[in-house]
Amino acid sequence: MRLLVALMAATAAPLSAQSPQAIPAPTASAQGDVAVTIYNNDLALVQDRRDLALPTGRSRQEFPDVSARIRAETVTLTGAGIGIVEQNFDYDLLSPSALMQKAVGETITLVRVNPATGAETRERARVLAANGGVVLQIGERIEVLRDDGLPVRVIFDKVPEGLRPRPTLSVTLTAPRGGRQPVTLTYLTPGLAWNADYVALFDEAAGRMDVQGWITLNNRSGTAYRNADVVLVAGAVGTAEQRSRYPSPPSSGDVMAAGTETANRARVGDFYLYPLPQRTTIAQAQQKQVSFLDVSGTPAARAYEYRNPWLGTTEQPVSANSVLRFSTASRQGLGDALPAGTVRVYQRDSRGTPQFVGESRIGHTPMGSDLGLTTGQAFDIKVQPTVTERTRLSSDGSRWRTTMRYRLTNASPRAVTVDLLQDGLWGDTRIVSESQTSERRSAGTAVWRVAVPANGEATVTATFDTRF
Amino acid sequence: MRLAGLLALYLAGPAFGQTVVTSPAPERVGVTVYRDQSRGDARPQRQWLNGYALISETRTIAIPEGESELRFEGVASGIVPQSAIVGGIPEGLLERNRDALLLSAGSLVDRTLGQRVSLRRTDRATGKVTEQEAVVRTGSDGGVVLQTAAGVEALRCTGLAETLVYDRVPAGLSARPTLSVRVRARQPLNAAVTLSYLATGFDWQADYVALLSPDERTVQLQAWLTLASTDETSFVGATTQAVAGRVNRERTEVPPVSAPPLRLQCWPAATTTALVRGPDSEFYADSESFPVPPPPPPPPPPMAADIVVTGARIMAERERLGDLQLYRIPEPVTVAAKAQKQVGLIDQPTVRVHPVYRFFFDAEDSDSDEEGQLVLRSQNRASEGLGLPLPAGNLVLFATGANRPLMIGEGSVRDTAVGEKVEVNVATAGGVRARLGGEGSERHLLTLTNDRSVPVAVEVELGRDDGVSIDAPKLTRRDGKLMWLVTVPANGTATLAYRIRR
Numbered sequence: 001m002r003l004l005v006a007l008m009a010a011t012a013a014p015l016s017a018q019s020p021q022a023i024p025a026p027t028a029s030a031q032g033d034v035a036v037t038i039y040n041n042d043l044a045l046v047q048d049r050r051d052l053a054l055p056t057g058r059s060r061q062e063f064p065d066v067s068a069r070i071r072a073e074t075v076t077l078t079g080a081g082i083g084i085v086e087q088n089f090d091y092d093l094l095s096p097s098a099l100m101q102k103a104v105g106e107t108i109t110l111v112r113v114n115p116a117t118g119a120e121t122r123e124r125a126r127v128l129a130a131n132g133g134v135v136l137q138i139g140e141r142i143e144v145l146r147d148d149g150l151p152v153r154v155i156f157d158k159v160p161e162g163l164r165p166r167p168t169l170s171v172t173l174t175a176p177r178g179g180r181q182p183v184t185l186t187y188l189t190p191g192l193a194w195n196a197d198y199v200a201l202f203d204e205a206a207g208r209m210d211v212q213g214w215i216t217l218n219n220r221s222g223t224a225y226r227n228a229d230v231v232l233v234a235g236a237v238g239t240a241e242q243r244s245r246y247p248s249p250p251s252s253g254d255v256m257a258a259g260t261e262t263a264n265r266a267r268v269g270d271f272y273l274y275p276l277p278q279r280t281t282i283a284q285a286q287q288k289q290v291s292f293l294d295v296s297g298t299p300a301a302r303a304y305e306y307r308n309p310w311l312g313t314t315e316q317p318v319s320a321n322s323v324l325r326f327s328t329a330s331r332q333g334l335g336d337a338l339p340a341g342t343v344r345v346y347q348r349d350s351r352g353t354p355q356f357v358g359e360s361r362i363g364h365t366p367m368g369s370d371l372g373l374t375t376g377q378a379f380d381i382k383v384q385p386t387v388t389e390r391t392r393l394s395s396d397g398s399r400w401r402t403t404m405r406y407r408l409t410n411a412s413p414r415a416v417t418v419d420l421l422q423d424g425l426w427g428d429t430r431i432v433s434e435s436q437t438s439e440r441r442s443a444g445t446a447v448w449r450v451a452v453p454a455n456g457e458a459t460v461t462a463t464f465d466t467r468f
Numbered sequence: 469m470r471l472a473g474l475l476a477l478y479l480a481g482p483a484f485g486q487t488v489v490t491s492p493a494p495e496r497v498g499v500t501v502y503r504d505q506s507r508g509d510a511r512p513q514r515q516w517l518n519g520y521a522l523i524s525e526t527r528t529i530a531i532p533e534g535e536s537e538l539r540f541e542g543v544a545s546g547i548v549p550q551s552a553i554v555g556g557i558p559e560g561l562l563e564r565n566r567d568a569l570l571l572s573a574g575s576l577v578d579r580t581l582g583q584r585v586s587l588r589r590t591d592r593a594t595g596k597v598t599e600q601e602a603v604v605r606t607g608s609d610g611g612v613v614l615q616t617a618a619g620v621e622a623l624r625c626t627g628l629a630e631t632l633v634y635d636r637v638p639a640g641l642s643a644r645p646t647l648s649v650r651v652r653a654r655q656p657l658n659a660a661v662t663l664s665y666l667a668t669g670f671d672w673q674a675d676y677v678a679l680l681s682p683d684e685r686t687v688q689l690q691a692w693l694t695l696a697s698t699d700e701t702s703f704v705g706a707t708t709q710a711v712a713g714r715v716n717r718e719r720t721e722v723p724p725v726s727a728p729p730l731r732l733q734c735w736p737a738a739t740t741t742a743l744v745r746g747p748d749s750e751f752y753a754d755s756e757s758f759p760v761p762p763p764p765p766p767p768p769p770p771m772a773a774d775i776v777v778t779g780a781r782i783m784a785e786r787e788r789l790g791d792l793q794l795y796r797i798p799e800p801v802t803v804a805a806k807a808q809k810q811v812g813l814i815d816q817p818t819v820r821v822h823p824v825y826r827f828f829f830d831a832e833d834s835d836s837d838e839e840g841q842l843v844l845r846s847q848n849r850a851s852e853g854l855g856l857p858l859p860a861g862n863l864v865l866f867a868t869g870a871n872r873p874l875m876i877g878e879g880s881v882r883d884t885a886v887g888e889k890v891e892v893n894v895a896t897a898g899g900v901r902a903r904l905g906g907e908g909s910e911r912h913l914l915t916l917t918n919d920r921s922v923p924v925a926v927e928v929e930l931g932r933d934d935g936v937s938i939d940a941p942k943l944t945r946r947d948g949k950l951m952w953l954v955t956v957p958a959n960g961t962a963t964l965a966y967r968i969r970r
Contacts (some may be wrong), residue, residue, distance in 0.1 A: 026679055038599070040908045096611040096622035100735035109619065113628060133738035147739045151627035157621035159613070165581055165606045204790060205691040214564075216550045220725050279560070285569035285726040287549050302790070313948060317888060319714060322791040342718050344551055344666075347790045354553075355500055355709070356522040356666065357790045358716040377714035377792035379857060380885045388948040392935045399933075405948075411857070411885035412788070455887070 005148055032182075034228040036192065036282070038217055040340065041236035044192035046225070048185045056178035058085060063169040066188035068222025075169060079183035081176040091167040094159060100130045102160040110138070110151035116121050121394040191221030192282075196341030197289070198362075201354055202300055202324060204347060209300040209326065213293025216341075217282070225282045234339035234364055235271040254360060259328055259368025263337035272337055295334050300326040303372065304385040304416055310424025310468075311402070317384040317409060319377035320418050322358070323369060329368040338365040345375050380411035381418065381452070388461075399467060401432070406460040410452040420448045420460060427467055434462040486650075487532050493542035494525035494663070498707040499803045500794075501672045501695045502715055503860070509880040511862060512671040514808060517698045519671030520546075520717075524664040531557070533656045539648040544667035545700040548722055549647055552665040560652035566723070567648070571641040574608035574728030579638035581607055586613060586633035587623075611650070611733040612938070625734035645725055669698040670720075672710045674861030675812055676881055679873065680821075684922070686853070687821050687844070691814035691861065693784050693795055697803055705800040710784070712859035712883060713792035783812040786857065793857050819853040821846045824925045825900045826893075829914070831930040831938055831950070832968060834906025840926065842877060842895040848888050858884040865894045900924055900956070913962040918956040926962070928952040940966035 032050035044067075052061060072089035092098070104127050112121045124135040125143075134145035146152050147342055175181070194217035202209040216231055219225070266273040275289050306320040327333030340363050346354040358375025365371065389403035408418055425431075426444050438446040452458045478522040504512065504519040512519070522545055525843050531538065549566035569575060587602040602614040602621075612623040612632070622763030624630060647663075672695035678687040693710055797811050844865065848854045858881055865877040877894030884890055901920035906912045918924050930938060930950045942964055956962045 093610065094606045094613055095733065096613060096625055097733060097735045099613055099620065099622065103893065111618075113591075113626075114593070118593045118596060125897050130736055131738050134735055144739055146627060146737065149627070149739070152630065153621060153626045155616075155618045159605060159615070159620055199553055202790075212553075214550070220723065280563060283565070283567060283569070285723065287566040287568070287723050289550065289552075289564040316882065316891070317885075319883070339643070342550075342720065349789055349794055349796075350787050353498060353524055353707075354664065355711065355789055355794065356502070356715070357792060359718055360716055361718045374716055376716045376791065379713040379793050379883055380788075380791065382885060382888070384947075386948045388945075390934050397935075409885065409887060411887050412791075457887075 029224070029226050029403055030063070031226050034225050035231070036225055036228045036231060036438050037231045038192050038194050039233050039235065040193065040195060042193040043237065044221070046185075046187055046189060049182055050185065051180050052079075052183050053180050054082075054173075054175040054178055056175060058174045060115060060170055060172045063171065063185060064166070065223060066169050066185070066187065067191065068166065069191045070167075071170065071188045071190070071191050072169060074186075074188040075171075076186045077171050077173065077183055078186075079173075079175075079181060082181075082183060083174045085172040085174060088170045088172075089167065090162065090164060090170065092162055092164070094163040094165050094169070097130075098163055099156055099160070100127065100134060100154075102163065103127045104130055106157075109155040110136075111155065113151040114154070115150055127297050134347050138272065185239055191219065193218055196292075196339040198293075198338070198341060198343040200300075200324070200343055200345045200365070201355070202302075202345055202347050204302055206299055207299060208297045209324075209345075210296045211293065211298060212295075213336075213338070213341075214289045215276075215292050215339075216287060216289050218287050219282045219284055222284060224284050224286075227279045227281055229279055230276040230277070230282070232274040232339075233268075233271045234274065237271075240382070254362055254371055254373050255365055255369050256325075256372050258453060259366040259370075261330060261366070261368035263335075263367040265337065272339065274339070293334070293336055293338075295336075298326055299332050300324060304378060304381050304418040305372075305374075305421065306408075306418060307365050307421040307423060308383075308385045308404075308406070310422075311387055311390075312385050313387045314384055317378065317382035317407070320381045320383055320408075321374045322376050322378045322381075323372045323374050324360075325351040325370070325372045327368070327370050328365055333368070335367065337367045338362060340364045343373055345373070378412075380418055382409050383407070383418065383420065384409075389463075393465070399465060400465060401465055403461065403463045405446075406450075406462075407457060408450055408452045408459070409457040411455060413454050413458075415454045416452050417448045418452055422446045422462070425464065425466070429467075430465040432463040432465050435460050438462070473596040480753050487534070487536045488539060489529055489531065489536055489660075490539045491527045491529050494527050496526040496707075497703045497705070498522075498524040499670075499703050500524075500707070500709040500711055501670045502711050503673060504671050505714055505717065507671070509862075512673060512696055513565055514699065517669050517671040517696055520548075520666050520668050521670035522664060523547075523667055523703070524662065526556075526681060527661050527663065528577050529659055529661050531651060531653045531657050531659050533653055535562075535650065535652045537648050537650050538661070539642075539646055540663055541646060541665070542701060543647055543665070544669070544703075545644065546667040546669035546698075547645070547647065548666045548668065548720055549645075550720070552647060552663065554649055555662040556660050556666075557649070557651055557658065558657070559654070562652055563913075564647065564649045566645060566646050567640055567642065568723050568725045569641065570645065570725060570727040571637060572727040573730035575607040575641055575726075576634055576638070577604060577606075577612055577632070577730055578728060579641065580604050580634060585614075587616060588631055588633050588636070588644065592629055602632070603788065604632075608728050610731060612730075622734060624732050624736075643947075667699060672698055674859045674881070675810070676814075676861055676863035678819075678863055678865045680865060680867045680876070682868065684823055685820060686818045686866070689814065689816045689819045689854075690812070691858075692810040693797070693813040694810045694861075695803070695909050696808040698806055700805050701802040702805040702807075703838060706803050708797040708801050708803055710795045710859075711789065711792050712795065714859070714883070715792065737960075761782075793859060795859070801826055814856065814858070816853055816856075819846055822925065824927055825897055827902045827916075827928045828925070829902070829928065829930055831912070831932045831936070831966070832909065833904055834909070834912065836904040837881075838902045838904075840849075840897040840900035840902065841893055844877075844879075844890075844892045844894055846890045848884050848886055848890050854890070855886055857886060858890065863892050863894070864894075869889040899925065902928065910967050910969075912966050912968065914952070914966070916956050916962045918958065918960055921958050923955050923957050923960075926952075926954050926956050928954075928964070930966075932968075935970070937969050938966050939969060940964060 035047040037045040125138045128135040136143050197214045197216050199212045303323045304320040344359040347357050349355050360373035384407045386405045388405045393399040438448050441447045488780050500522040588599045602616045605613045675692045677690045822845045824843045860883045866873040867876045879892040879894040903915045954962050
C-alpha cells in the first residue's frame with residue numbers, strides 16, 4: 001500500500017530534482033491532427049498538423065513520434081510565414097556503448113561497492129579510451145574499469161548532445177513571429193499497407209450469396225498513429241524505383257468480363273478512395289479491419305470447369321474445378337467496385353453452421369464485371385481425359401490425327417454442366433469430328449458445355465487434325 | 469485504500485474513455501479441420517501440420533453502453549486474423565483489431581521510454597534492498613541507459629544486482645496476439661457473439677486398415693479419421709468436423725508477432741586478464757527471455773495398438789457440403805493442443821477386391837526384368853460392398869498368417885467418389901516377375917513367372933512411341949493403352965511374343 005501511494009505520488013507530482021526534462025503522460029504523443037493515406041503497395045502518406053511553440057527567428061525543432069521508417073527525404077514542413085533552413089534526420093542512437101565513447105576525455109563518477117560490506121566509495125575519473133576495455137585515469141593512477149571484477153557504478157553527468165533514443169527528425173526554421181502556431185508535417189513512409197478481405201456466404205439452393213467486404217490494414221511502421229483520419233486508396237501508386245522495373249498489375253485472372261460501370265465512391269484519377277467512417281488509432285504491429293461493403297442476396301451460381309492441356313491423359317479421373325460465378329454490376333450484382341483482396345466462401349452445413357469451402361484472390365475489379373472464382377475441386381465431379389488414338393496422316397510427319405475421349409462422371413444427386421476446355425489448339429488445327437458441338441473461346445481453346453446427369457456420366461469424343 | 473482503488477481504475481483502461489470487456493474463453497466451439505493440399509500421399513508430420521481449421525465459437529458478452537472494446541481471449545494461436553467473422557453484435561461494430569506487439573521484456577522497456585520506473589538494487593553482502601527512481605532513456609535494443617538522481621547510468625553494467633521495476637503493464641500489451649472489436653452500443657445488452665476464423669496448424673487424413681481374406685477375394689475395410697493439432701489452444705467439448713475434397717487456398721500473410729527481447733549491452737568490457745568471469749558474470753543479461761518451446765510430444769503408439777480395435781463405437785457421420793464431403797463426429801469431443809485424435813470413419817465388413825499384379829514395359833526394350841506391383845482393385849459401388857465416398861489417406865493391408873495379422877502392404881487412397889474404380893498400389897511382389905527379351909529390334913518375347921500356389925491376374929502395359937505399332941493377337945486396348953491381360957497359372961508361366969512395326 002505504501003509503495004502504491006509512493007508510485008501514485010511519483011506519477012502525479014514528479015520531484016523536480018529528479019526530472020530534468022518533462023515526462024509525457026503515459027499515452028500522450030507528440031502527434032497532432034494526423035491524416036493518413038494508405039496505398040496498396042506498402043506506402044502511406046502521413047500528414048501531421050502540430051501546434052508548436054516557436055520563438056521568433058531561427059530555432060531548431062524536433063519532431064518525435066513520426067514513423068520509425070519515415071522516408072526522411074520526402075519530408076515537407078509548412079506553416080504560415082515559416083521558412084525552412086535545414087532538415088536533419090539523426091540516427092546516432094543512445095546506448096551504454098555510445099555513452100562511453102562520447103565520454104572519452106570527459107570526467108565521470110565511479111562508485112565502488114565493497115562486496116563484503118556494501119560500503120560505497122566515490123571518486124571522479126577521466127575516461128582515456130574505450131577500446132576493448134575502458135581505460136580510466138583516477139588522480140595519478142591509470143586503471144582499467146572493473147579489471148578486478150568488483151562492482152563499480154559508472155555515473156555520467158549528462159546524456160551527450162546528439163544521442164537520441166530513436167532516430168529523430170529535426171528541422172531548423174525561421175518564424176516571423178513567436179508563439180503557438182500550427183505547422184503541417186508531411187512525409188511518405190513504408191510499413192503501412194492495406195487490402196480487402198471478403199466473406200461470401202453462398203446459399204447454393206437459392207442461388208444467392210451475402211457478401212461482406214472488409215478493409216484490412218496493417219501497421220508495421222514502428223509507430224502508432226493516434227486518432228487519425230484514414231483514407232485508403234485502391235491502387236498502387238508508381239514510385240520512382242518501380243517505374244523502371246515494368247510493374248505488373250495485380251492479376252485479375254478470375255474476371256471473365258471486365259465491367260464498365262462507375263461505382264458510387266469517391267475517386268481521384270484512376271483510384272477509388274475508401275475513407276474510414278471515423279477517426280481511429282492505428283497501433284504499432286496492429287492489423288485493423290473496417291467494414292466497407294455489405295450486400296445480401298446477390299445472385300450467384302456454382303459452375304464446373306476442367307481444362308485439359310494438349311495430349312493430356314490421366315491414369316485416374318481428376319476432379320473438375322468448382323467455380324463460383326457472380327457479377328459486380330449494379331443490377332443483379334454486388335453493385336460496387338471491388339478493391340484487390342481475398343474472397344473467402346462459406347456454405348451452411350446441415351446444422352446451419354457456415355463452413356469454409358474455399359477462397360480465391362481477386363485483383364482490383366471494376367463495377368459491372370463478371371467474376372468466376374475457383375474455390376476448389378469438386379469431390380464428386382470428375383473428368384478423365386484419354387488420348388485414344390494418335391496416327392500420323394502423312395509420311396513426312398507434318399500432320400497428325402488425334403482422337404480424344406473425355407469421360408465425365410457425376411456422383412452427386414443433382415445434374416450439373418461442366419465446361420470442358422481443351423487447350424493447345426494452335427495454328428491450323430481443325431476439329432475433324434466431335435460428339436457435340438464445341439465453341440472456340442479463343443484460337444487455342446475449344447469448349448464443350450457438357451451436361452452430366454445426376455449420379456451419371458457423359459462422354460465427349462473429338463478428333464483433331466494438327467501439325468503436332 | 470481509496471488510492472489503491474483509483475490506481476486499479478487507472479490500470480483498467482488502456483485507452484481513455486473506453487471500457488474493455490474481456491471474454492476469456494468460448495462457451496461453445498466448433499472445429500472443422502481441412503487437409504494440407506500440398507502434402508500429397510505423405511503422412512502428416514505431427515510437429516509441422518500445414519492444414520488448417522475453421523473455428524466457430526459462441527460467447528456471451530455483456531456489452532456496456534457507449535463505446536467499448538471487446539477482447540477475445542482463448543482463440544487458436546494459429547489464427548488468421550483477416551479471416552475472422554464476428555456476428556451477433558446487433559449494431560455499431562466499428563472495427564476489428566489484432567495486436568501483435570506482445571508483452572515482453574523488450575516491449576516493457578520500449579513502451580516506458582521517457583517514463584519513470586523504479587531501479588531496485590540488492591546488496592549481495594547484506595541483502596539490503598534499495599529502490600530509486602529512474603527515467604528510461606533508451607529502447608530495448610542495445611542496452612538500457614537510465615537517468616537517476618545521481619546522473620546517467622547503464623543498467624546491469626555495474627556488476628551489482630539491479631533490475632527495473634515497473635508499476636504497471638503499458639496499455640495494449642498482452643501475452644498473446646489478441647483479437648478485439650470496437651463497438652458502440654446505445655444501451656447495455658447481453659449479446660451471443662459468434663466468432664469464426666481460420667487457423668493454421670491442423671491437419672487430418674483417413675487411415676484405412678484392410679484385412680485380406682484367406683481366399684484373397686474380399687477385405688474387411690475400416691478407416692479412421694485421424695486429426696491432429698499443433699495449436700497451443702485446446703478446444704474442449706467441440707463439435708468436430710473434417711472436410712474432404714480440394715479446397716482452394718491463397719497465400720495469406722499473417723502479420724508476424726512482435727515480442728522484442730531485452731538486449732542488454734554494455735560498453736567495451738575487456739579486462740587485462742581475460743580470465744573466467746567471477747560469480748557476477750551475468751551482467752550481460754540473458755536476452756533469450758522467450759519461453760522455452762515445450763518438448764516434442766512422445767512418439768505415437770505403435771500401429772498394432774490401432775489394429776486390435778475391431779470396431780469403433782463412434783463413427784463419423786457424413787454429409788455433402790457444396791462440392792466437398794463433411795464428416796462430423798456425432799458427439800462433442802476435445803480437440804486438444806498438440807495432440808492427435810482418431811475416430812471411426814468407415815466400417816465396411818466385406819469389400820470385394822481383385823488383386824492384380826501390374827507391369828509396365830517399353831515395348832521396344834529388349835532386355836528387362838521387373839517385379840510385379842500388387843494392386844488391390846475394386847469398384848466403389850454398393851454391389852462390391854463399398855458405395856460411399858472415400859477420402860484420401862493411407863491404407864495398410866494385412867493378411868492372417870502364423871496366428872496373427874501380418875502386414876503385407878501399404879499404399880495410399882485418393883479422393884474417390886461413388887462409382888469410381890478404386891486402385892491401391894500396396895506392394896512389390898518378388899515372386900511374380902516378368903522378363904522381356906528380344907531378338908534384334910523387331911521380335912520380342914515377354915515371359916511371366918508365378919511362384920505362388922494360386923493363379924494370379926496380371927496386367928502388362930506396353931508403352932510405345934507415336935506411330936509405332938505392335939503385332940500381337942493377345943493385346944487389348946484400354947484407355948488408349950496397349951495391355952496384355954492374362955492369368956498366370958499356379959507355379960506356372962505365361963508368354964507373349966510380339967513384333968514391332970514402324
